[in-house]
Amino acid sequence: MDLRRLRYFVAVAEARSVGKAAERLRMAQPPLSVQIRKLEAEVGAPLFRRGTRGMDLTEAGQALLVRASEALALAADGIEAARAVASGKRGRLSVGYMFVLANAILPRLIPELRRSVPGVDLEFAELSASTREARVLDRSVTVALCMPAINHPEIQVARIGAQRFMLAMPASSPLARLSSVPMARLHGRPLIALPHPDHGPASSAVVPLLRRHQVVMPIASRVETVHSAMSLVLAGEGFAILPACAQLGAPRGIVFRPLRDATDSLDIAVCWRRDSQSPLIETFIKCAEKAVARM
Amino acid sequence: MDLRRLRYFVAVAEARSVGKAAERLRMAQPPLSVQIRKLEAEVGAPLFRRGTRGMDLTEAGQALLVRASEALALAADGIEAARAVASGKRGRLSVGYMFVLANAILPRLIPELRRSVPGVDLEFAELSASTREARVLDRSVTVALCMPAINHPEIQVARIGAQRFMLAMPASSPLARLSSVPMARLHGRPLIALPHPDHGPASSAVVPLLRRHQVVMPIASRVETVHSAMSLVLAGEGFAILPACAQLGAPRGIVFRPLRDATDSLDIAVCWRRDSQSPLIETFIKCAEKAVARM
DNA sequence: GCCAACTCATACGTTTTCGGTATGCCAATG
DNA sequence: CATTGGCATACCGAAAACGTATGAGTTGGC
Numbered sequence: 001m002d003l004r005r006l007r008y009f010v011a012v013a014e015a016r017s018v019g020k021a022a023e024r025l026r027m028a029q030p031p032l033s034v035q036i037r038k039l040e041a042e043v044g045a046p047l048f049r050r051g052t053r054g055m056d057l058t059e060a061g062q063a064l065l066v067r068a069s070e071a072l073a074l075a076a077d078g079i080e081a082a083r084a085v086a087s088g089k090r091g092r093l094s095v096g097y098m099f100v101l102a103n104a105i106l107p108r109l110i111p112e113l114r115r116s117v118p119g120v121d122l123e124f125a126e127l128s129a130s131t132r133e134a135r136v137l138d139r140s141v142t143v144a145l146c147m148p149a150i151n152h153p154e155i156q157v158a159r160i161g162a163q164r165f166m167l168a169m170p171a172s173s174p175l176a177r178l179s180s181v182p183m184a185r186l187h188g189r190p191l192i193a194l195p196h197p198d199h200g201p202a203s204s205a206v207v208p209l210l211r212r213h214q215v216v217m218p219i220a221s222r223v224e225t226v227h228s229a230m231s232l233v234l235a236g237e238g239f240a241i242l243p244a245c246a247q248l249g250a251p252r253g254i255v256f257r258p259l260r261d262a263t264d265s266l267d268i269a270v271c272w273r274r275d276s277q278s279p280l281i282e283t284f285i286k287c288a289e290k291a292v293a294r295m
Numbered sequence: 296m297d298l299r300r301l302r303y304f305v306a307v308a309e310a311r312s313v314g315k316a317a318e319r320l321r322m323a324q325p326p327l328s329v330q331i332r333k334l335e336a337e338v339g340a341p342l343f344r345r346g347t348r349g350m351d352l353t354e355a356g357q358a359l360l361v362r363a364s365e366a367l368a369l370a371a372d373g374i375e376a377a378r379a380v381a382s383g384k385r386g387r388l389s390v391g392y393m394f395v396l397a398n399a400i401l402p403r404l405i406p407e408l409r410r411s412v413p414g415v416d417l418e419f420a421e422l423s424a425s426t427r428e429a430r431v432l433d434r435s436v437t438v439a440l441c442m443p444a445i446n447h448p449e450i451q452v453a454r455i456g457a458q459r460f461m462l463a464m465p466a467s468s469p470l471a472r473l474s475s476v477p478m479a480r481l482h483g484r485p486l487i488a489l490p491h492p493d494h495g496p497a498s499s500a501v502v503p504l505l506r507r508h509q510v511v512m513p514i515a516s517r518v519e520t521v522h523s524a525m526s527l528v529l530a531g532e533g534f535a536i537l538p539a540c541a542q543l544g545a546p547r548g549i550v551f552r553p554l555r556d557a558t559d560s561l562d563i564a565v566c567w568r569r570d571s572q573s574p575l576i577e578t579f580i581k582c583a584e585k586a587v588a589r590m
Numbered sequence: 591g592c593c594a595a596c597t598c599a600t601a602c603g604t605t606t607t608c609g610g611t612a613t614g615c616c617a618a619t620g
Numbered sequence: 621c622a623t624t625g626g627c628a629t630a631c632c633g634a635a636a637a638c639g640t641a642t643g644a645g646t647t648g649g650c
Contacts, residue, residue: 001374003298003366004637018598031638033598043374045381049570050598052646059573060381067373071298071366078362079296079338086340086355275344278354299608313627326609328627345627347617 006068017054088279090119096127096141104245108291149269161292162265163243180260183213190220190238301363312349383574385414391422391436399540403586444564456587457560458538475555478508485515485533
């Protein structure tokens, strides 16, 4: 059965006349008459009573009419919905984020997103450093807010900001009395190390920084997450070198101080599959940039 | 947009492959591929991601899929529903009946109908003698249970039984003591007259009967309905000559007696528009015949 | 009471669209 | 590097739909 036939049928039923319906459909009357008869042949029963003053639905025709109208509307709505999704007016956007960024960015990002794409279903999911790449690749998140960016040939990256490294330590530490800490003062102190996601679990994100200043910090502990690092710092296990935004989620008793002679930073980036042609990604990046700008 | 395209689209989406879908659709792969691309052109956006191992829906495609599946199901259901109505398995049957017949027939007819056509919505409406013809002609009832039958070129009739005329009188009347009343005994007594529906309001259904027996009964009152007639009989206004089934609805204090030497009767008939091709009519007649047979 | 007007149905030629076959392109695989 | 397995393209024949011309039946007016 053909949707055109149903469309014709509905038109004739509503106009109660083949001629009128043909006019509305911008076609000649005879082919429309033929199509109606073909539909009747397909159903196996007359759908109209032919009178001298037009056509009138039979009960079988009435039964068909309600469903055919709905089917037409659904099909049209389907096309429309697909267009809306393709254009970014509707759809779903699953946003992955790393926990360090949550407090700094989400409170500004989420309202901005809801305002920009009101028809889109938003979904947020925390990403761990170890799985973030896989979550982007298997599309379980559409975009990921990462620090640093994911490095993978299938994944595209937009840098939207950066966070300077700062020294995190217990408030009781003598270094906490300085307004900024010279790199040299770190020499020999124990380090709570976070791995660099690109270099495996035994790496540390601050190796280049320390090496450049010829500072050696023995690694006291290796942790996976920023909150773990801060917990250990609070427990007096050592010092951590963390991106500035981490202090928004820091517990009481931890102080952050800038590193006086180091301008190193970690990029904040939006990452997504290169073949995700969703138009929402562009919009998301704009929103994220705004949120970062007001951080 | 064409329903065939949508059907193809759903098949490809479900098979996640043009080739597999083509096989299921019993067609070659290239034309199917062409149709999918035409649909994408119509939507204005890709519906599938082409990988090296088949096709995968985009989000726009997913949005279309749910609606397209529903539309397909609805269209198929519409055709099926029209067939069901045309074959009498589903639909609506509006039954008109004249009040005299209600008590005698409906209690047996209605259960019989519900058993015979369980998928059909039944509707019952009392008909007055003056409007019954119009109600059949304008299809506000599909069939009418009438006594006597409607006489009209557009209306078809099936006789399903007959009811002998009986004399209705107050229990206190001397004639009530007879087990049957000779026609001659009616001579000169006042008549409560019901019009014959074919001969206008000033007629009487029993004129031929009286004339044949050379009985003259002065008309005491003209009434429209059988219950009016019985009310006046009970009030002592006169005698009525009514079909036998009327006694089922007669109030206490009225007695019916057969007319000894008169076998006249009124036909019970099913009446319907000649151009109503509903298959339910045939079934209805069968049910009505059964109901009358057990009356 | 006959003719004009209006309705849907039929016939036929033209055009569009669809489906099949042959073939190309590309990536993954051994 | 050849083979395999997937989709895309090109071309041709077939089917379906559309338009024009026309027929048939009924209503309504003169």
